[in-house]
Amino acid sequence: MSESGSLAPRRATAEMVARRANVSRVAVSRAFNPHTSLKPEKRALILKVAQELNYTPDRAARALVSGRSHLVGVIVPDVCSHWESQEIDALTTALQDEGFATLLFKTRTDYSMDERLLAYMRGFNPDSVIAFVENVKPTTLARVLDRAVPIYIHYARPGEEAPPPVDGPLFDRLNVLQRTGVEQAVALLQGYGVERIAYVSGVAKSRANLAREAMLREVLADRGMAPPIVGPGDFSYDKAYAATIDLFRIGKGVDAIFAANDVGAFGAIDALRHELGLRVPEDVKVIGFDDIAQSHWKSYNLTTVKFDLNERVRALVRLILRRLADPTAPSLQETLQTSLVVRGTVG
Amino acid sequence: MSESGSLAPRRATAEMVARRANVSRVAVSRAFNPHTSLKPEKRALILKVAQELNYTPDRAARALVSGRSHLVGVIVPDVCSHWESQEIDALTTALQDEGFATLLFKTRTDYSMDERLLAYMRGFNPDSVIAFVENVKPTTLARVLDRAVPIYIHYARPGEEAPPPVDGPLFDRLNVLQRTGVEQAVALLQGYGVERIAYVSGVAKSRANLAREAMLREVLADRGMAPPIVGPGDFSYDKAYAATIDLFRIGKGVDAIFAANDVGAFGAIDALRHELGLRVPEDVKVIGFDDIAQSHWKSYNLTTVKFDLNERVRALVRLILRRLADPTAPSLQETLQTSLVVRGTVG
DNA sequence: GTAAACAATGAACACGTTTTCATTTTCCGT
DNA sequence: ACGGAAAATGAAAACGTGTTCATTGTTTAC
Numbered sequence: 001m002s003e004s005g006s007l008a009p010r011r012a013t014a015e016m017v018a019r020r021a022n023v024s025r026v027a028v029s030r031a032f033n034p035h036t037s038l039k040p041e042k043r044a045l046i047l048k049v050a051q052e053l054n055y056t057p058d059r060a061a062r063a064l065v066s067g068r069s070h071l072v073g074v075i076v077p078d079v080c081s082h083w084e085s086q087e088i089d090a091l092t093t094a095l096q097d098e099g100f101a102t103l104l105f106k107t108r109t110d111y112s113m114d115e116r117l118l119a120y121m122r123g124f125n126p127d128s129v130i131a132f133v134e135n136v137k138p139t140t141l142a143r144v145l146d147r148a149v150p151i152y153i154h155y156a157r158p159g160e161e162a163p164p165p166v167d168g169p170l171f172d173r174l175n176v177l178q179r180t181g182v183e184q185a186v187a188l189l190q191g192y193g194v195e196r197i198a199y200v201s202g203v204a205k206s207r208a209n210l211a212r213e214a215m216l217r218e219v220l221a222d223r224g225m226a227p228p229i230v231g232p233g234d235f236s237y238d239k240a241y242a243a244t245i246d247l248f249r250i251g252k253g254v255d256a257i258f259a260a261n262d263v264g265a266f267g268a269i270d271a272l273r274h275e276l277g278l279r280v281p282e283d284v285k286v287i288g289f290d291d292i293a294q295s296h297w298k299s300y301n302l303t304t305v306k307f308d309l310n311e312r313v314r315a316l317v318r319l320i321l322r323r324l325a326d327p328t329a330p331s332l333q334e335t336l337q338t339s340l341v342v343r344g345t346v347g
Numbered sequence: 348m349s350e351s352g353s354l355a356p357r358r359a360t361a362e363m364v365a366r367r368a369n370v371s372r373v374a375v376s377r378a379f380n381p382h383t384s385l386k387p388e389k390r391a392l393i394l395k396v397a398q399e400l401n402y403t404p405d406r407a408a409r410a411l412v413s414g415r416s417h418l419v420g421v422i423v424p425d426v427c428s429h430w431e432s433q434e435i436d437a438l439t440t441a442l443q444d445e446g447f448a449t450l451l452f453k454t455r456t457d458y459s460m461d462e463r464l465l466a467y468m469r470g471f472n473p474d475s476v477i478a479f480v481e482n483v484k485p486t487t488l489a490r491v492l493d494r495a496v497p498i499y500i501h502y503a504r505p506g507e508e509a510p511p512p513v514d515g516p517l518f519d520r521l522n523v524l525q526r527t528g529v530e531q532a533v534a535l536l537q538g539y540g541v542e543r544i545a546y547v548s549g550v551a552k553s554r555a556n557l558a559r560e561a562m563l564r565e566v567l568a569d570r571g572m573a574p575p576i577v578g579p580g581d582f583s584y585d586k587a588y589a590a591t592i593d594l595f596r597i598g599k600g601v602d603a604i605f606a607a608n609d610v611g612a613f614g615a616i617d618a619l620r621h622e623l624g625l626r627v628p629e630d631v632k633v634i635g636f637d638d639i640a641q642s643h644w645k646s647y648n649l650t651t652v653k654f655d656l657n658e659r660v661r662a663l664v665r666l667i668l669r670r671l672a673d674p675t676a677p678s679l680q681e682t683l684q685t686s687l688v689v690r691g692t693v694g
Numbered sequence: 695g696t697a698a699a700c701a702a703t704g705a706a707c708a709c710g711t712t713t714t715c716a717t718t719t720t721c722c723g724t
Numbered sequence: 725a726c727g728g729a730a731a732a733t734g735a736a737a738a739c740g741t742g743t744t745c746a747t748t749g750t751t752t753a754c
Contacts, residue, residue, distance in 0.1 A: 011493045013740060024704050029742060036742095037701055054493060056470045060410040061740035064709045069407060071450075071471075079436035080640065082427075089426035092451045096464075101471055102451040103418075104439045117443075123403045124418075124448055146358045146401060237644055270645040293427065297584055298617040299646040360710060371734050376712060384731055408710035411739045 012055035021049040032057050063125060071103045072320065073126035073148070075117075075133050079106065081235065082263055082292040084132055090313040091130075098317060100127070107133050118144040128320045134206040142169030149323050151316060155211035158218040166331035172319050174312070174334050178215050181305035181338030185258070185287050186219045188303075188346055194256040194285060199228040200243050200268055202235040202260035209235075209260050212289060216258055229254060233264050240267030241275075248276050255284055256346075262288035262295050265302055269345065286345040301344035312336055359402035368396040379404050410472060418450045419667065420473035420495070422464075422480050426453065428582065429610055429639040431479055437660040438477075445664060447474070454480050465491040475667045481553040489516030496670050498663060502558035505565040513678035519666050521659070521681050525562050528652035528685030532605070532634050533566045535650075535693055541603040541632060546575040547590050547615050549582040549607035556582075556607050559636060563605055576601060580611050587614030588622075595623050602631055603693075609635035609642050612649055616692065633692040648691035659683055 014028040021028075023046060030036040031046035050056070063069040072095055076084050092102040105121050107114060114136050121129070122145050129150040131141060138152035150171045161177060189197065199216055202209035217227055229252055231243035240259060244267065247254055257272075259265035265288030272278040272286070280286055288295065291306035315334040322332055361375040368375070370393060377383040378393035397403070410416040419442055423431050439449040452468050454461060461483050468476070469492050476497040478488060485499035497518045508524060536544065546563055549556035564574055576599055578590030587606060591614065594601055604619075606612035612635030619625040619633070627633055635642065638653035662681040669679055 015740080025740095026704055026742090027702095029740095030703095033742080037703090039702065042702090054491065056466050057742095058411075058472055058740055059470045060407040060416060060472055061709090062742070063407040064405075064411060064711085064740080065742045067709085079426075079439060080429075080433040085427040085432035088451070089453065092426060092453050096453060096467075101468075104435070104449040104451055106436065106439045106443060119403050120443075121448075123406045125405055125407055144401065237641075241645070266644065266646075274645040294584075297613065298588070298621040299613075362710080372710095373712090373734055374732095376710095377733090380712080384733090386732065389732090404712095405710055408739090409712070411710080411741085412712040414739085 011058075012050075012053040014055070014057065017046065017050050017053055017055050020053065021046050029057070067147075068324070069125045069127055070100050071124060071126045072100050073103045073105060073121050073124070073129040075105045075107060075121070075129065075131045075136070077107050077133050079104065082294060083261065083290045086292060086309060087132070087313065090309055091316060094313050094317045095320075098321065100320075107135070115140075115144070121145075122147075127324060130316060134203065134208065138171040138173075139168045142171045149327070151319050155208045157211050157214050170331060172323055172332040174315055174319065174336060176307065176336045176338070178212060178305065178338050179219070181340050182212075182215045182219050184340035185303075185305055186216075186223060186225070188340065188342065189256050189285060189287070190223060190225070192285065192346065196226065196252060196254050197228045197256045197258055198231055198247050198254045200231045200233045200240045200247075200257055200259045200264050202233060202264065204232065204234075206235075212260055228258065231257075233260060233267075235261050235264060237263050237267040237270075240264035241271045244268040244271035245275055248272075248278075257284060257286045259286065259288045262290045262292045262302060262304055264288065265304065265345070266294070266300055269300055269302075281345050281347045285347075287340075291341050295341075296343065303343045303346045304341050305338050306341045307336065307338055358405075359397075359400040361402070361404065364393065364397050364400055364402050367400065368393050376404070414494075415671070416472045416474055417447050418471060418473045419447050420450045420452060420468050420471070420476040422452045422454060422468070422476065422478045422483070424454050424480050426451065429641060430608065430637045433639060433656060434479070434660065437656055438663060441660050441664045442667075445668065447667075454482070461487075462491070468492075469495075474671060477663060481550065481555065485518040485520075486515045489518045496674070498666050502555045504558050504561050517678060519670055519679040521662055521666065521683060523654065523683045523685070525559060525652065525685050526566070528687050529559075529562045529566050531687035532650075532652055533563075533570060533572070535687065535689065536603050536632060536634070537570060537572070539632065539693065543573065543599060543601050544575045544603045544605055545578055545594050545601045547578045547580045547587045547594075547604055547606040547611050549580060549611065551579065551581075553582075559607055575605065578604075580607060580614075582608050582611060584610050584614040584617075587611035588618045591615040591618035592622055595619075595625075604631060604633045606633065606635045609637045609639045609649060609651055611635065612651065612692070613641070613647050616647055616649075628692050628694045632694075634687075638688050642688075643690065650690045650693045651688050652685050653688045654683065654685055 014025050017028045018025040028046055030038045031043045059070060079085055095102055103124055103126055105117060107117060126148050129145055129148050131150060138150055141150040151174060152171050153174045155176050199213055201213060220227060231247045233239040233243045257268045259268050265286050269280050269286055272280055272284050278284050288302050288304035291304045295302040295304050315336060319332055319334055361372050364375045365372040375393055377385040378390045406417060426432055442449055450471060450473055452464060454464060473495050476492055476495050478497060485497055488497040499518050500521045502523050546560055548560060567574060578594045580586040580590045604615045606615050612633050616627050616633055619627050619631050625631050635649050635651035638651045642649040642651050662683060666679055666681055
């Protein structure tokens with residue numbers, strides 16, 4: 001009781017460990033950094049004492065001198081939207097294995113918030129930043145985050161199979177090629193004699209959405225099919241639900257729906273079945289984008305264009321590590337393919 | 348070109364801002380800390396220059412001296428499980444408004460990982476830690492995180508309406524009282540003449556699951572109903588799907604299912620409809636726990652025991668702020684009620 | 695057996711901020 | 725105009741670590 005010095009027990013410091021192990025403070029620092037030279041038995045002793053004292057190096061202090069915070073900022077519009085949450089989950093695990101931690105930031109729908117958010121985030125000094133958000137340009141990101149090089153997820157438009165060069169402020173890029181998956185999907189639909197395809201969109205100005213719609217248009221044109229009728233959505237279940245109803249109120253003889261994402265496809269399916277009294281896939285076929293975990297649920301059992309989540313996360317982590325190994329390297333790139341997963345909503 | 352000093356442009360520092368604004372470095376620090384005394388026009392000038400130089404204070408350096416990292420650690424088993432992702436989303440937004448950032452950590456299924464994970468997390472020096480994970484005791488958490496006081500989410504068992512006292516290492520607590528919601532649910536079922544209730548469980552040893560099952564048992568006993576038949580699940584769709592099928596293979600005349608969470612209820616509903624050829628709610632009624640966003644989707648339209656997410660997040664943020672205002676205060680408590688949301692799976 | 699290479703070591707410095715503390719300036723009431 | 729209180733200010737100390745550099749102890753090669 002009386003021996004405990006102050007009320008709030010200070011956290012153990014390298015100094016205390018050094019004193020207790022009869023070594024210098026520098027030795028303690030070295031014990032925790034693998035690539036330094038230190039007598040093995042000495043290192044073992046220090047680590048043992050450290051554990052007794054419940055000591056680990058303070059990352060704030062470490063960041064201050066080494067310039068590495070080991071924090072990776074992730075900017076999302078909605079953590080709880082399905083694809084994002086699954087990607088954050090996998091990314092957090094992978095980063096943790098490499099000694100990093102995920103720092104989460106949410107954008108407002110209010111666009112004006114963004115500059116302030118970026119400045120706010122920069123204060124935490126992340127080593128890298130990944131933006132899942134559509135309304136912030138990578139060059140803006142790079143300009144504001146003067147130390148971290150941001151990673152931009154680029155959904156290739158038609159004809160962009162060879163990714164365009166990066167100019168202006170430096171950023172790295174994950175290029176997502178959607179052509180293969182869309183081609184497989186359209187081929188499958190055409191094989192079933194589909195003639196009139198509708199596209200239930202995502203957020204109108206979103207690059208992922210624009211790229212998907214453009215790619216769909218091109219593939220349809222290449223195969224001599226009519227361009228899609230567009231139902232305006234925003235990647236959400238509710239908007240897709242409403243958009244689908246509107247599509248059939250107009251009555252243009254749509255016999256297949258391409259949704260901008262899986263959740264939108266769920267909304268379309270439920271509207272078809274529960275509101276319009278149509279059968280899926282007999283009356284109308286439905287295809288989504290993403291292949292989220294829910295897509296195999298029996299109520300939907302969705303045929304969808306798949307992004308390999310694990311491969312995507314590995315590519316992101318590779319980008320981060322390569323960038324940290326060489327902070328001045330020119331823009332780094334990784335590329336990802338897509339493919340179709342066939343389930344029960346086409347057939 | 349030749350005027351830029353080094354290759355990698357150093358990030359702006361308080362020193363540079365001070366020099367450029369013709370003030371002392373201390374003044375710059377004060378300009379960014381609201382509660383300090385500084386001539387208004389001087390503060391304005393400094394902030395203007397800071398913006399020109401793209402400067403914000405380095406939080407690592409700030410944390411080092413102030414002892415506040417403005418980081419809140421969140422430990423989750425699965426970011427992508429629905430309730431967790433929605434809570435993380437709301438929490439991140441709320442914390443951001445208060446000047447904090449969310450630091451995400453994932454546990455392994457492997458239990459032995461946890462001690463290492465906690466030590467790992469402590470290195471980042473979070474101001475507070477919230478554990479959504481079931482297999483780590485709050486006292487362990489408190490012992491390892493010698494500075495931050497962890498927040499523990501306690502699901503009250505029957506008879507725990509007055510929360511039990513905290514002993515041992517200090518931790519704060521959010522008490523979730525589930526009695527009201529379960530009572531409303533059972534009353535509703537009984538009103539429809541239900542006689543044989545099954546409980547599709549969550550992870551067996553999880554405290555949320557144990558509390559829910561115990562509460563259900565007590566309420567059923569109080570109303571003179573038979574105890575529930577238990578189908579073993581793990582909070583996942585797939586396990587609940589399989590457990591539901593097994594329940595009806597045995598054929599004990601179950602006419603209502605209580606699932607440990609909404610996703611489990613979805614699995615039960617799909618098994619009933621698509622595998623067993625039963626109607627919901629005509630043949631079997633289903634009730635879940637959580638009220639996640641998907642519960643109103645037409646395919647499920649689930650009646651469920653609701654946790655008010657926003658209120659829950661506000662309570663968590665209150666706990667964090669109160670604890671930071673008084674780090675030595677005795678264990679803080681907040682309490683949350685539940686209630687039933689009636690939709691289409693009972694009727 | 696010697697020189698040279700190499701591993702191990704600790705003192706001093708650097709990182710960018712906030713926080714005392716003592717000093718100077720401004721403000722207010724009379 | 726004056727005294728005192730309050731606000732404004734800057735120098736110096738602290739926070740806990742990694743890194744550089746010069747020094748000492750130890751092995752290797754001929």
